Amino acid sequence: xxxVTQMEGPVTxxxxxxxxxxxxxxxxxxxxxxxxxxxxxxxxxxxxxxxxADDKGSNKGFEATYRKETTSFHLEKGSVQVSDSAxxxxxxxxxxxxxxxxxxxxxxxxxxxx
Amino acid sequence: xxxxxxxxxxKVTEKGKDVxxxxxxxxxxxxxxxxxxxxxxxxxxxxxxxxxxxPDKSGLPSDRFSAERTGESVSTLTIQRTQQEDSxxxxxxxxxxxxxxxxTQYFGPGTRLTVL
Numbered sequence: 626x627x628x629v630t631q632m633e634g635p636v637t638x639x640x641x642x643x644x645x646x647x648x649x650x651x652x653x654x655x656x657x658x659x660x661x662x663x664x665x666x667x668x669x670x671x672x673x674x675x676x677x678a679d680d681k682g683s684n685k686g687f688e689a690t691y692r693k694e695t696t697s698f699h700l701e702k703g704s705v706q707v708s709d710s711a712x713x714x715x716x717x718x719x720x721x722x723x724x725x726x727x728x729x730x731x732x733x734x735x736x737x738x739x
Numbered sequence: 740x741x742x743x744x745x746x747x748x749x750k751v752t753e754k755g756k757d758v759x760x761x762x763x764x765x766x767x768x769x770x771x772x773x774x775x776x777x778x779x780x781x782x783x784x785x786x787x788x789x790x791x792x793x794p795d796k797s798g799l800p801s802d803r804f805s806a807e808r809t810g811e812s813v814s815t816l817t818i819q820r821t822q823q824e825d826s827x828x829x830x831x832x833x834x835x836x837x838x839x840x841x842x843t844q845y846f847g848p849g850t851r852l853t854v855l
Contacts, residue, residue, distance in 0.1 A: 657841045669782075669830065669846040676841040714782070718840055724795050725839025726772060727832075729782040 627652045627723070631715045631730030638705055638737050646700040646733050648689075648715035656717040658682075658691050658698040659727070663712045672700075672713070705737045741765065743847035745831050751853045752821055760816045760850045764833030771814050772834075772844060773798075773806060777827040785829075788814060789836060821854045828852070 632647040650656065660672040660682070673682030678693035687702045698715060715730040744763045752758050764771050773785040784798040788808045799805070803822075808814040818825055828849040834842035 655840075659843075661846075668848040669832075671843050671845075674841075674843065718842075718844075720838075720840030722795075723839075724787045724789070725770065725834065725842055725844075726784045726787055726795065726798075727774070727782070727844060728784070731781045 627656065627717060627719055627728045629715050629717055629728055629730040632733055633731070635734035635736060638735070640707055640737055640739050641704045642737075644700070644702040644705045644709075644735070646713055646715075646735070648698045648700065648730060650696050650698065650715075650717050652696075652717055652719055652728075654719055654721065656719045658689070659716045659718065660687070660689055660698070660700050661714045661716060661729075663714070663732075665711065669714070705735075707737045707739055710735055710737045743831055743833055743845050745829075745847040745850050747850060748848065749851045749853075751855065753855050754823060755820055757817065757819045758821055758852065760818075760829050760852070762814045762816070762831030762833075762847060764812065764814070764831070765845055766812075767835070768833035768845075769811060769836030770834045770839060770842065770844075771808060772832045773814070773816050774830045774832065775827045776830060776849070782830065785816070818852075821852075823854045826852055826854045 657676040659674045662672045673684040675682040675691035681690045716727045771788040787795040803819045806816045831847045832844040
């Protein structure tokens with residue numbers, strides 16, 4: 626079956642530090658890959674996505690590249706801010722009889738200190 | 740425009756009682772999903788609707804769980820004879836349904852269910 630393995634947290638950084646959260650996946654076929662974010666007290670929202678190999682998703686200074694050869698979709702940001710403190714979820718979606726249901730990683734708690 | 744809404748936002752119930760959780764998807768979205776997020780665990784898929792039909796119920800944990808969707812809109816998740824292990828945040832998401840593999844799913848704020 627499909628699965629997503631995400632870097633275990635929590636991750637604590639100082640403001641302006643570089644961020645990497647690792648994500649690898651196992652899937653049959655050609656899934657789409659997503660990063661969702663959950664800010665404190667808010668619902669889950671899409672951060673970025675990539676739908677085919679070598680695509681790069683980007684939003685709010687975050688980037689992730691769909692690497693089929695390493696089955697990875699690592700999230701990066703060059704300079705984090707306190708406002709980036711949140712829980713980050715890597716997820717995949719397959720078509721066919723998977724009907725697009727999302728398979729999530731465990732989530733990574735990010736805390737950024739001033 | 741309006742996003743996905745869910746009600747109630749919080750529900751506290753006693754073990755053995757039945758509960759109903761409601762989801763209002765984004766207007767025009769034909770695909771609707773229910774997920775569950777238990778404390779300390781990841782999000783797990785429960786059920787998928789396309790229109791009013793549920794072609795994938797594979798994530799429902801037991802026959803105490805059921806769901807329906809009417810008018811290609813509102814969905815209700817019902818848990819009968821609740822157990823303490825049912826305590827979780829129940830999330831609803833909808834998408835356009837045009838291309839399931841690539842569609843973005845939009846999530847509601849969730850219903851936090853506590854079973855005493």
